[in-house]
Amino acid sequence: MREPVLITKNGRPRTVLIAYEDYQRLMRREHRVELxxxxxxxxxxxxxxxxxxxxxxxxxxxxxADKHAAD
Incomplete structure (x- = not known):
């Protein structure tokens, strides 16, 4: 399973199933910070x-909406 699997609800994308290795790579990337x-x-x-x-x-x-909520 190398390609993501898109799951829809009422015709709209809701969830994506990805390979565990891809998930790990994304999680490592999420924690990367650049100044x-x-x-x-x-x-x-x-x-x-x-x-x-x-x-x-x-x-x-x-x-x-987030900006106005913080005001």
Whole structure:
């Protein structure tokens, strides 16, 4: 089993099954920290120029809701 298995509910993605090795790799990556002071000018320019995939617009709403909740 090398490919992720997508499980949907009412036609919407809900869960993904992945190989245990992939899970371990993702968990190690989650704990990696990079200092923003170590970013190059090219890194910062790439971040500023980046755009979110159109299917992920709902995440902007979550950020806005979290920001207002903290105020």
């Amino acid at each position: 923003t002071a170590e970013l190059t000018d090219a890194d910062i320019a790439a971040i500023e120029a980046s755009e979110m995939d159109p299917g992920l617009d709902h995440l902007d709403a979550e950020l806005t």
